Amino acid sequence: MAQQIKKPVALVCSSGSALLNYFPAVAEAFYSDIPLVILSADRPEELLEIGDGQTIQQEGVYGKHILYNANCKEGNDEQVFNETEINIALNTALELNGPVHINLPFTEPLYSTVEKLDVNPQNVPARTVSEEIPENLHELVAQWNNSSKKMILVGVLSPNSVEEKYIDALAKDESVLVFTETTSNLHHKNFIPAIDQLITSLDEEDFKALQPDILLTFGGMVVSKRIKKFLRNHKPKAHWHVDAKKAYDTYFSLSQHIKTTPNTFFKAFLPKTKQVSSPYQHNWLASKNKRTTLHHKYISTVPYSDFKVYSEIFKYLPNNTQIQVANSAAIRYAQLFDIPSAVQVFCNRGTSGIDGSVSTAVGAAYASQLPTVLITGDLSFFYDSNGLWNNYISSNFKIILINNSGGGIFRILPGAKDTQHFNQFFETRHQLTAQHLCKMYDFEYLSVNDETTLKERLNHFFSEINSSSEKPKILEVFTPSEVNDIVLSDYFKFIN
Ligand SMILES: Cc1ncc(C[n+]2csc(CCOP(=O)(O)OP(=O)(O)O)c2C)c(N)n1
Numbered sequence: 001m002a003q004q005i006k007k008p009v010a011l012v013c014s015s016g017s018a019l020l021n022y023f024p025a026v027a028e029a030f031y032s033d034i035p036l037v038i039l040s041a042d043r044p045e046e047l048l049e050i051g052d053g054q055t056i057q058q059e060g061v062y063g064k065h066i067l068y069n070a071n072c073k074e075g076n077d078e079q080v081f082n083e084t085e086i087n088i089a090l091n092t093a094l095e096l097n098g099p100v101h102i103n104l105p106f107t108e109p110l111y112s113t114v115e116k117l118d119v120n121p122q123n124v125p126a127r128t129v130s131e132e133i134p135e136n137l138h139e140l141v142a143q144w145n146n147s148s149k150k151m152i153l154v155g156v157l158s159p160n161s162v163e164e165k166y167i168d169a170l171a172k173d174e175s176v177l178v179f180t181e182t183t184s185n186l187h188h189k190n191f192i193p194a195i196d197q198l199i200t201s202l203d204e205e206d207f208k209a210l211q212p213d214i215l216l217t218f219g220g221m222v223v224s225k226r227i228k229k230f231l232r233n234h235k236p237k238a239h240w241h242v243d244a245k246k247a248y249d250t251y252f253s254l255s256q257h258i259k260t261t262p263n264t265f266f267k268a269f270l271p272k273t274k275q276v277s278s279p280y281q282h283n284w285l286a287s288k289n290k291r292t293t294l295h296h297k298y299i300s301t302v303p304y305s306d307f308k309v310y311s312e313i314f315k316y317l318p319n320n321t322q323i324q325v326a327n328s329a330a331i332r333y334a335q336l337f338d339i340p341s342a343v344q345v346f347c348n349r350g351t352s353g354i355d356g357s358v359s360t361a362v363g364a365a366y367a368s369q370l371p372t373v374l375i376t377g378d379l380s381f382f383y384d385s386n387g388l389w390n391n392y393i394s395s396n397f398k399i400i401l402i403n404n405s406g407g408g409i410f411r412i413l414p415g416a417k418d419t420q421h422f423n424q425f426f427e428t429r430h431q432l433t434a435q436h437l438c439k440m441y442d443f444e445y446l447s448v449n450d451e452t453t454l455k456e457r458l459n460h461f462f463s464e465i466n467s468s469s470e471k472p473k474i475l476e477v478f479t480p481s482e483v484n485d486i487v488l489s490d491y492f493k494f495i496n
Pocket of ligand 1: 326327328329330352353354355376377378379380381404406407408409410
């Protein structure tokens, strides 16, 4: 919900391990800059560490993955302290967009109500985050105007984060090459959305030609391992990251943290820059177009497999839908296909866990007006299927479950498949299906085992997506695990 409404959402639980169950979400929110307020009940200090029931060390339990811990205390003398702490916690969640923890100890009786509140939280307004234009803006402009190879790489961004006029200005400059990840929700015909499609199997000479003088990044985490490897091995002379809060040195070459939003930066920066004539964008777009042609040729030849299934899903995704994509093969496949600009894309890439995809999608569907489709692998789905045990599942919520009987991603990663006991310990092969869960949670269930049925059911599934009278639904697509990785590795050979 917080991912959608971009405002703090409260999570309330009792004491003990209850609050540890929030930990994956806390860590994800910490790295994805999503505001959450954890309210945990605790027992009074004298009952801790003496063997009383349902007690653990709750103060600071989220360690380094929390922006603020308000450790409230019991007693009338503590009123001002508690009120201040609560205010700091709430303002921190608002100002820094992340998780905060408010721990609240209570003495029994726990189930009665009071006439008068113990605290009246202070209302000190949150500060607005400063929008700092770099002092050395003129130096950055000079560097930019003197460079004929500028690369922009965009990670996770909420839809409509960057104004159209800046997108157009960047796309027009021949010396600027823009790589967008699927999770960036940015689109332009002069951008390169399928990064891996372009850079896989490039040789050293190509990499040298691609190596930028300036790398400008914004948005959150980057999915493509290949672009990270390329940029670490072929470092730019300068790396600037634009973000009001933080800048990671992902490519070991960070030279400037521009502490503001992309829109504010571009507003100050772009009018001062000039277009530089360069073959950089043109050459790489030509290369992209060649590979796109081969991409379509390949799809028309491939057998029924994960690759084929994802290609059909992304081809027919209806506009004005949001997709919630799970880790890990699902989001990696998503990066290879064109996704319509009227489709919003979300994925838990803060920590890339498989442990919250269902829950996140359920909450997002509830908070959003748009039809919401979770696209997930089987392990990610079953691991978090408890997220379906929920009184607030909206009828706009649908799931496409690509069931390849295990962690298909591990067949794709180099080396893993040749290890001993691969099936048992890496792929964790299983024969589960979602059919029984659908019965239990009152979802409509459809399954697919071949290409013809896939096309038919997918068509039906998407055509009904806007109907609010529908029940939530799962389309479970079974794919052959032994074929999937071969089809994908042949794809990269083919497009090269
Ligand atoms: C909580 C957690 N545990 C383990 C992992 C490591 N991991 C990454 S992807 C993956 C398997 C995902 O399998 P599945 O959901 O079936 O998707 P597929 O790769 O088959 O598409 C695992 C175990 C993780 N990301 N998060």
